[in-house]
Amino acid sequence: MSGFSLTDLDLAHLMADAARDAILPYFRQPGLDTDNKEAEAGGFDPVTVADRAAEAAMRRLLAEHRPDDGIWGEEYGQEPGTSGRTWVLDPIDGTRGFISGTPTWGVLIALSEADGPVMGVVDQPYIGERFTGGMGVAEYTGPRGRQALATRATAALSDAILFTTFPEIGTPADRAAFDAVAGQVKLVRYGMDCYAYALLAAGQVDLVIEAGLNAYDIQAPIAVIEAAGGVVTDWEGGPVHQGGRALAAANATLHAAALERLGSVG
Structure with a gap:
């Protein structure tokens, strides 16, 4: 061959x-x-x-x-x-x-x-x-x-399902920013690792927010979610394929709303 x-x-x-x-x-x-x-x-x-x-x-x-x-x-x-x-x-x-x-x-x-x-x-x-x-x-x-695969059209944080792997996400400042989003959504669930990103791409959940990622943790989810219609960036809205703090959202509207809440804690 x-x-x-x-x-x-x-x-x-x-x-x-x-x-x-x-x-x-x-x-x-x-x-x-x-x-x-x-x-x-x-x-x-x-x-x-x-x-x-x-x-x-x-x-x-x-x-x-x-x-x-x-x-x-x-x-x-x-x-x-x-x-x-x-x-x-x-x-x-x-x-x-x-x-x-x-x-x-x-x-x-x-x-x-x-x-x-x-x-x-x-x-x-x-x-x-x-x-x-x-x-x-x-x-x-x-x-x-x-x-x-197709992500959901959820537009409001109040209708969104949010996942992260660890409740103690990142640093204390990271946790405060995560809580600013988590306090606005319909449901928060924990502990799913990469499967949470797969569920987002499949239209089952709306947001995944994580910190402390390596490139090998996030690159495959980025490609899958973006192909399904979602958005994946860092917490400032920039590229995250080298790792760090990731925000994955089902669509651009929801991504903007979550990004604003992440940046509201300072």
Whole structure:
């Protein structure tokens, strides 16, 4: 097989399939060893053999099919390329959820160019759901078949459903800004990791607000949400594909309203 016989979308799906195969044997299995990447700093950032196996599987496919592209993965770092394109990988976004047995973690795959991601996949292997966006595609595949992704038209914060992963989001100042939005919405939910962004792209929720993100946490969600009609920026309205504080909204009107509230605390 030629190294360039697959389209980028085909390759992304092949990578997601390979990550599923690597991860699922470990999910909800007793005795799963977990290392703590922040042990010396007194924090808790878990990583498992499943994280490492999934990223290694995806990297093998990239070495075969896109040897000139760069790679930036959570577990094995950055590998420069010569094409000007980088595959940004988070083999298990939500490892805390993974080791807890919740099906809210996911595999994140993005293809990024100089100005940010042009294509992304959010895959939930256990449920069998995949959300793909970019390169003319905005699509869900899963137990309910194949459907187009489209964000909601919710215009008022008072009608919005808001997600974040951690109640103690970011710094105290970050939490105050988040609370300024949370106090205006209809419903706030916590702990969904990347699955919250997938639900936004699928038209189930309206806002995701997070802080302290890395590039590999947010690039795939950006591509999927934007392809579905949503908006993703930092808390000042600028690009967020390098990580930091992210505001994802179902549409431009709701994004503007949330952005104004985030900036109202100073």
